[in-house]
Amino acid sequence: MRKILRNNHGNMKISRIAYPLGLFVCLFIYVAYVKWRWAFASQRIFSITETAVGPRNQQYHEKLVTANRAVFYGIMFDAGSTGTRIHIFQFTQSAKETPTLTHETFKALKPGLSAYADDVDKSTQGIEELLNVAKEEIPFDLWKVTPLVLKATAGLRLLPGEKAQKLLQKVREVFQASPFLVGDDCVSIMNGTDEGVSAWITVNFLTGNLNTPGKNSVGMLDLGGGSTQITFLPKIEVTLQTSPAGYITSFQMFNNTYKLYSYSYLGLGLMSARLAILGGVEGKPDNELVSPCFPSSFNGEWEHAEITYKISGHKAGVHLYELCSQRVSEILQNKVHKTEEVKNLDFYAFSYYYDLAANVGLIDKEKGGSLTVEDFEIAAKYVCRTMEVNPQKNPFICMDLTYISLLLQEFGFPKTKVFKLARKIDDIETSWALGATFHYIDSLNRQQNKVF
Ligand SMILES: O=c1[nH]cnc2c1ncn2[C@@H]1O[C@H](COP(=O)(O)OP(=O)(O)O)[C@@H](O)[C@H]1O
Numbered sequence: 001m002r003k004i005l006r007n008n009h010g011n012m013k014i015s016r017i018a019y020p021l022g023l024f025v026c027l028f029i030y031v032a033y034v035k036w037r038w039a040f041a042s043q044r045i046f047s048i049t050e051t052a053v054g055p056r057n058q059q060y061h062e063k064l065v066t067a068n069r070a071v072f073y074g075i076m077f078d079a080g081s082t083g084t085r086i087h088i089f090q091f092t093q094s095a096k097e098t099p100t101l102t103h104e105t106f107k108a109l110k111p112g113l114s115a116y117a118d119d120v121d122k123s124t125q126g127i128e129e130l131l132n133v134a135k136e137e138i139p140f141d142l143w144k145v146t147p148l149v150l151k152a153t154a155g156l157r158l159l160p161g162e163k164a165q166k167l168l169q170k171v172r173e174v175f176q177a178s179p180f181l182v183g184d185d186c187v188s189i190m191n192g193t194d195e196g197v198s199a200w201i202t203v204n205f206l207t208g209n210l211n212t213p214g215k216n217s218v219g220m221l222d223l224g225g226g227s228t229q230i231t232f233l234p235k236i237e238v239t240l241q242t243s244p245a246g247y248i249t250s251f252q253m254f255n256n257t258y259k260l261y262s263y264s265y266l267g268l269g270l271m272s273a274r275l276a277i278l279g280g281v282e283g284k285p286d287n288e289l290v291s292p293c294f295p296s297s298f299n300g301e302w303e304h305a306e307i308t309y310k311i312s313g314h315k316a317g318v319h320l321y322e323l324c325s326q327r328v329s330e331i332l333q334n335k336v337h338k339t340e341e342v343k344n345l346d347f348y349a350f351s352y353y354y355d356l357a358a359n360v361g362l363i364d365k366e367k368g369g370s371l372t373v374e375d376f377e378i379a380a381k382y383v384c385r386t387m388e389v390n391p392q393k394n395p396f397i398c399m400d401l402t403y404i405s406l407l408l409q410e411f412g413f414p415k416t417k418v419f420k421l422a423r424k425i426d427d428i429e430t431s432w433a434l435g436a437t438f439h440y441i442d443s444l445n446r447q448q449n450k451v452f
């Protein structure tokens with residue numbers, strides 16, 4: 001009897017220790033698992049294979065796993081000024097090998113988050129719709145180890161701070177209720193330099209320049225709706241020495257340190273520039289905005305940042321291109337820093353550079369292509385001249401092309417400079433999203449190394 005009692009007493013003691021111990025072991029295994037997923041994610045640098053253009057569903061996922069390739073994902077939301085986009089990146093890795101970017105799923109919605117500044121509750125519908133794409137794409141068992149991040153750009157930078165924070169808080173709530181891995185910093189406004197640097201990482205990774213020592217890097221030009229970025233790796237010391245404060249940035253990624261020239265011009269994105277050229281002010285409705293970049297007989301409306309403006313052409317307009325380029329030059333005067341070195345480097349151009357060139361047939365809509373500053377200028381002159389007699393579907397086409405051609409010259413590019421325009425390289429979107437995902441994974445791993 002005594003023995004039994006003693007045994008019972010002993011069992012109770014064991015279960016009192018066993019319960020918290022079991023809980024601790026489970027927690028340890030879970031944390032170790034998450035750390036393991038991300039540890040291999042940041043070993044040296046990622047590679048990309050032809051499987052990037054492959055089917056991606058549960059069957060494909062199982063095929064990779066059974067082929068002894070571990071699969072993991074990262075989700076990046078790009079909250080741009082004109083739209084919100086989801087990028088779902090799939091990586092695979094065999095034992096002891098560097099991870100490979102195998103696929104991207106991309107979906108975009110309009111308008112951008114800033115359009116909901118006065119009705120925050122409405123912003124969640126689009127975010128949830130995009131999250132559903134991630135749920136369909138990512139196998140259920142990987143949801144809780146897949147990091148989910150949103151970074152907002154010019155649209156939210158241009159909003160009053162309080163309105164922007166309310167929008168971000170709403171998104172944070174939706175993210176926290178989702179089954180994915182969210183950290184404290186999962187939703188934020190990205191600074192302009194990080195935006196340029198991340199896009200530079202993307203394009204240099206996709207062109208194979210990042211992982212090949214001695215290979216030249218390429219520069220990156222991004223023309224968004226609210227801001228525009230220029231980023232390149234200077235090869236000559238003069239550029240580093242003569243650039244103003246805030247234009248040179250050092251960053252570390254995957255054990256390498258890079259010193260880049262990178263600057264984001266807030267307010268010089270195409271939509272913000274249109275407003276400036278028209279003489280309007282962000283957030284303030286005007287009676288009517290008149291511009292020499294529209295044909296003299298033109299009358300219409302333009303919606304920008306939730307305000308509808310009445311727009312029209314100058315009555316006495318004759319040489320549209322000359323008058324328009326004068327006005328655009330005034331707007332760009334003393335705004336942009338010129339560098340000599342850009343003349344000698346290869347550049348990729350994204351976003352509205354691509355869209356505009358594709359719209360007027362300078363490049364193939366799907367495949368992209370190469371063109372010069374002069375091609376933009378010739379197209380601008382042609383469109384401005386013909387739209388007087390032949391009204392265009394897009395009344396801004398003369399203004400936009402004139403703006404692009406002059407902006408590129410302000411950066412220091414000669415008219416003969418050739419640019420590459422690409423929406424995708426190896427079936428991956430040429431956006432800052434991939435570079436930012438690499439950076440996020442890298443920093444997550446560094447944090448975890450500190451914890452363990
Ligand atoms: O990932 C992308 N894929 C394709 N086009 C994009 C992507 N990101 C931005 N764009 C294009 O960039 C332009 C607007 O930029 P955005 O809305 O991002 O402004 P912002 O960068 O100034 O915030 C649009 O033409 C949009 O189609």
Ligand SMILES: [Ca+2]
Pocket residue numbers: 080081153224225351
């Ligand atoms: Ca953008």
